[in-house]
Amino acid sequence: MLEPVQLAKFGVTELEAQHALDRLNVRDVDYADLYFESRTSESVSMEEGIVKRAAKSVSQGVGVRATAGEKTGFAYSDELTKKDLEIAADTARYIANSPQGASPVPVPTQRRPTRDLYPIERAKAEVATADRVALLNAIDAEARRYDPRIKNVMASFNTEYKVVVVATSDGTLVGDIQPLSRLQITCIAEDGDNRQVGSFGGGGRVGFEYYLEGNRHLSYAREAAREAILNLSAVDAPAGVMPVVLAGGWPGILLHEAIGHGLEADFNRKKTSAFSSLIGKRVASDVCTIVDDGTLPFRRGSLNMDDEGTPTSCTTLIEKGILRRYITDKLNARLMGIPLTGNGRRENYQSVVLPRMTNTFMLAGESDPQDMIRSVKKGLYAVSFGGGQVDITNGKFVFSASEAYLIEDGQITKPVKGATLIGSGPEVLTKVSMVGHDLKLDNGIGTCGKDGQSVPVGVGLPTIKIDEITVGGTQR
Amino acid sequence: MHQGQRGTEPATITNGYAQLAANVLARAKACGATEADIVVADGETFSVQVRVGTVDRLTKAREKRLGLRVFIGKRSATTSTSDFSQDSLERLIADTCTLARAVVEDDVSGLPDAAQMATDQPSLDLYDETVLDTETQIDWAKRGEAAAFAADPRITNSEGAEFDSSSGRVVLANSHGFVGSYKSSNFSLSVSPIATESTTGAMQRDAWYEVQRKFARLASAESIGQEAARRAVRRLGARKVATKRVPVVFDQEMAGSLLANLCGAISGYGLYKRASFLLDKLGQTIASDLMTVYDDGRMAGGLGSRPFDGEGLATRKNTIVERGVLQSYLLDTYSGRKLGLPSTGNASRSVGESPSVGPTNFYLVPGLKSAQEIIGSVKEGLYVTELIGFGINMVTGDYSRGASGFWIENGELAYPVEEITIAGNLKQMFKDIEVIGSDLVFRGRIASPTLKISELMVAGN
Numbered sequence: 027m028l029e030p031v032q033l034a035k036f037g038v039t040e041l042e043a044q045h046a047l048d049r050l051n052v053r054d055v056d057y058a059d060l061y062f063e064s065r066t067s068e069s070v071s072m073e074e075g076i077v078k079r080a081a082k083s084v085s086q087g088v089g090v091r092a093t094a095g096e097k098t099g100f101a102y103s104d105e106l107t108k109k110d111l112e113i114a115a116d117t118a119r120y121i122a123n124s125p126q127g128a129s130p131v132p133v134p135t136q137r138r139p140t141r142d143l144y145p146i147e148r149a150k151a152e153v154a155t156a157d158r159v160a161l162l163n164a165i166d167a168e169a170r171r172y173d174p175r176i177k178n179v180m181a182s183f184n185t186e187y188k189v190v191v192v193a194t195s196d197g198t199l200v201g202d203i204q205p206l207s208r209l210q211i212t213c214i215a216e217d218g219d220n221r222q223v224g225s226f227g228g229g230g231r232v233g234f235e236y237y238l239e240g241n242r243h244l245s246y247a248r249e250a251a252r253e254a255i256l257n258l259s260a261v262d263a264p265a266g267v268m269p270v271v272l273a274g275g276w277p278g279i280l281l282h283e284a285i286g287h288g289l290e291a292d293f294n295r296k297k298t299s300a301f302s303s304l305i306g307k308r309v310a311s312d313v314c315t316i317v318d319d320g321t322l323p324f325r326r327g328s329l330n331m332d333d334e335g336t337p338t339s340c341t342t343l344i345e346k347g348i349l350r351r352y353i354t355d356k357l358n359a360r361l362m363g364i365p366l367t368g369n370g371r372r373e374n375y376q377s378v379v380l381p382r383m384t385n386t387f388m389l390a391g392e393s394d395p396q397d398m399i400r401s402v403k404k405g406l407y408a409v410s411f412g413g414g415q416v417d418i419t420n421g422k423f424v425f426s427a428s429e430a431y432l433i434e435d436g437q438i439t440k441p442v443k444g445a446t447l448i449g450s451g452p453e454v455l456t457k458v459s460m461v462g463h464d465l466k467l468d469n470g471i472g473t474c475g476k477d478g479q480s481v482p483v484g485v486g487l488p489t490i491k492i493d494e495i496t497v498g499g500t501q502r
Numbered sequence: 503m504h505q506g507q508r509g510t511e512p513a514t515i516t517n518g519y520a521q522l523a524a525n526v527l528a529r530a531k532a533c534g535a536t537e538a539d540i541v542v543a544d545g546e547t548f549s550v551q552v553r554v555g556t557v558d559r560l561t562k563a564r565e566k567r568l569g570l571r572v573f574i575g576k577r578s579a580t581t582s583t584s585d586f587s588q589d590s591l592e593r594l595i596a597d598t599c600t601l602a603r604a605v606v607e608d609d610v611s612g613l614p615d616a617a618q619m620a621t622d623q624p625s626l627d628l629y630d631e632t633v634l635d636t637e638t639q640i641d642w643a644k645r646g647e648a649a650a651f652a653a654d655p656r657i658t659n660s661e662g663a664e665f666d667s668s669s670g671r672v673v674l675a676n677s678h679g680f681v682g683s684y685k686s687s688n689f690s691l692s693v694s695p696i697a698t699e700s701t702t703g704a705m706q707r708d709a710w711y712e713v714q715r716k717f718a719r720l721a722s723a724e725s726i727g728q729e730a731a732r733r734a735v736r737r738l739g740a741r742k743v744a745t746k747r748v749p750v751v752f753d754q755e756m757a758g759s760l761l762a763n764l765c766g767a768i769s770g771y772g773l774y775k776r777a778s779f780l781l782d783k784l785g786q787t788i789a790s791d792l793m794t795v796y797d798d799g800r801m802a803g804g805l806g807s808r809p810f811d812g813e814g815l816a817t818r819k820n821t822i823v824e825r826g827v828l829q830s831y832l833l834d835t836y837s838g839r840k841l842g843l844p845s846t847g848n849a850s851r852s853v854g855e856s857p858s859v860g861p862t863n864f865y866l867v868p869g870l871k872s873a874q875e876i877i878g879s880v881k882e883g884l885y886v887t888e889l890i891g892f893g894i895n896m897v898t899g900d901y902s903r904g905a906s907g908f909w910i911e912n913g914e915l916a917y918p919v920e921e922i923t924i925a926g927n928l929k930q931m932f933k934d935i936e937v938i939g940s941d942l943v944f945r946g947r948i949a950s951p952t953l954k955i956s957e958l959m960v961a962g963n
Binding site: 078085120 | 566585597696705742745854896
């Protein structure tokens with residue numbers, strides 16, 4: 027079990043933290059917290075066969091917040107002196123519009139995190155740059171060996187080591203160490219004038235050895251090369267409404283865009299989501315059960331605790347097609363009178379907490395993926411995707427395929443060029459007729475953007491069949 | 503409203519940072535760096551979000567950051583920190599040199615040649631000394647949102663209105679002896695109302711915003727709120743259309759997104775990595791002969807203006823495309839050397855990273871037709887006002903994005919449409935630009951008038 031992270035790491039005493047919380051906790055303030063964060067990010071990257079770039083960045087600071095009703099006052103500082111904490115506290119409580127010194131906050135008591143989902147020793151997270159360079163060199167060689175038409179390999183390895191301590195006006199003082207890493211590879215294939223791209227990557231809250239286990243890094247390289255070579259023979263994508271079979275794993279981005287964002291509590295409290303007031307209603311076919319689970323060991327979207335110190339949990343969002351829960355942070359759970367799910371997240375000390383997803387996936391069903399393909403006369407089989415986006419209010423979402431095939435008369439035939447799929451969040455899952463027994467989580471590459479803040483997330487999906495969705499290709 | 507001087511000693515602080523930079527550069531040299539450059543940036547930001555008439559969120563902060571890039575021969579590394587203490591900087595310098603020794607030699611790496619460094623640093627009108635008090639900024643956001651609610655009874659809810667103000671300074675220095683600095687500021691208001699259709703309860707959100715370097719140049723809060731409301735309400739009742747190939751008119755914002763795609767395709771980094779659909783096209787026709795594009799780093803008050811680029815080279819006005827012929831890429835020193843060309847003064851530098859390439863004020867020269875005339879010329883087609891998703895393949899130019907907007911019938915906007923995609927290939931799309939509008943307005947670093955593309959595939963029902 028992890029040693030509790032102490033405030034002392036930030037050169038701040040518990041008394042100083044309590045003093046700042048007292049200063050924040052004026053009449054009308056419902057809740058206040060201090061979020062101390064120290065982050066070290068490192069990256070090495072290669073292209074044209076050489077590891078050209080190495081970078082490292084260090085940041086440390088505190089975010090100070092007070093909430094009063096729906097209002098949030100927020101300030102942050104990269105200086106951690108008593109004076110800076112006081113200035114930040116005075117700024118944050120401005121919104122409460124009331125004089126100082128209502129009631130002292132309970133003395134925060136240091137709490138141990140209840141579990142350790144990513145027990146990585148610092149020594150293992152901090153590998154020598156030379157080892158990272160060797161990793162990238164091996165990847166470059168492997169991708170080029172895969173096929174001589176691979177003309178460039180761009181690979182990067184990024185790590186982040188984040189230490190946080192949260193002190194709250196409800197008496198919590200808790201810290202966490204959050205390692206994160208990601209290996210990303212992009213290959214360019216050329217055959218005459220035909221140039222195509224393929225990408226693959228993975229990672230999580232894992233140490234460096236993860237990438238070497240069973241030569242995982244080389245398998246990533248081959249996957250990126252394979253996708254680029256495959257796309258050399260891709261034909262134009264079809265346009266219009268058709269059945270689509272989504273492969274397991276990363277295509278779970280469908281869930282993230284189509285329903286996940288729409289179930290974040292802030293949009294529903296404000297009644298600006300297409301899912302507002304749909305709790306207890308049918309929003310998916312009865313083969314669909316979808317959860318958001320922040321408790322999976324070593325996963326990119328997992329956290330021992332969220333950024334308000336609440337332990338993360340597994341929340342059933344949709345159960346057999348019926349909408350059950352929104353995901354919440356403290357502010358929205360309190361204002362809506364609904365359970366706290368441990369989804370209060372922030373990109374860093376410079377940003378405010380918002381309800382955010384962790385690892386969002388659909389539970390396995392009973393169908394055989396082969397039967398799904400066989401059941402389609404003319405449609406699309408989509409295996410990998412680039413990014414997606416959603417308009418929360420009208421529910422329209424898109425996500426773009428990077429590896430897809432035509433299905434003709436029950437058979438997978440030609441690879442097609444990337445196409446965007448577009449649908450409506452509250453409707454698309456009602457059209458899911460088959461859910462496979464092959465649940466797969468993604469490899470750990472997802473980053474979710476909301477309100478200008480990026481946080482790492484995971485997704486997952488068994489193979490599913492959507493009876494109809496609009497495919498945005500160019501061919502009739 | 504309170505107006506006054508912001509800060510009483512900016513010159514002192516700039517000089518302080520110049521001294522700090524000189525010290526760090528000297529220490530880096532002592533650690534074995536053959537060349538180095540350093541960026542120091544600081545600033546203050548204020549942001550207030552108002553929702554349904556009350557303050558939802560208020561944020562205030564000061565921040566500072568320092569970025570160091572060192573070269574040891576042909577090897578380089580980049581680091582950054584927010585901790586300016588002596589100890590921290592000593593560690594940073596040592597770490598940077600260690601990292602640089604760990605990477606591989608790269609023949610073309612290095613600072614720009616000393617002779618290329620900017621010699622003049624015009625002010626460019628980027629900084630406004632106006633200091634707004636908290637209440638004034640809250641009031642702007644409240645008035646913007648209230649104007650949206652007042653504009654139409656169908657505006658029933660709101661994602662809020664946000665007023666932001668920020669100011670900061672950047673100091674860049676390198677081992678050639680270059681020291682440059684400038685201050686800049688931004689003031690912006692955005693309003694995001696939600697319209698509801700009374701019969702179905704279906705909601706539509708839209709937004710309008712404005713950003714200016716100078717507070718006095720902001721349009722009124724009321725006009726921004728009203729425009730936001732107009733945009734949200736006009737989307738009500740949107741439907742899908744049948745899949746078909748039609749002419750597509752892009753409004754100013756969406757035409758700007760196409761220009762941003764062009765920007766990406768002619769960026770030096772994509773080109774030398776052979777990851778662009780516009781490889782080896784310098785001097786060739788890549789677009790309709792109606793199309794002329796400039797990138798002007800010295801436009802007074804411009805949101806993309808700066809006196810020198812991220813490596814200390816003077817910014818300038820470059821002709822990018824002239825009557826459809828590609829005249830210039832966007833390059834910094836490194837990508838230029840890879841392609842055997844001089845830098846175009848487009849190095850962009852975020853504090854913690856080595857330079858990349860970015861546009862300054864990148865715009866399409868306007869034509870003569872109004873947006874209304876352009877729409878009027880279409881018998882059946884799409885007027886696109888929003889695009890979502892990332893369905894653009896920069897290597898091939900393949901383009902497929904989620905769209906919403908209006909269906910055009912007999913030259914009129916007939917009804918709103920949504921849940922459709924538009925698809926084509928950017929290589930062809932630039933050539934198929936048939937009409938360019940007269941309505942160029944700078945609302946960001948990239949700006950375009952309305953434009954019409956002769957035909958794209960629209961996928962719907």
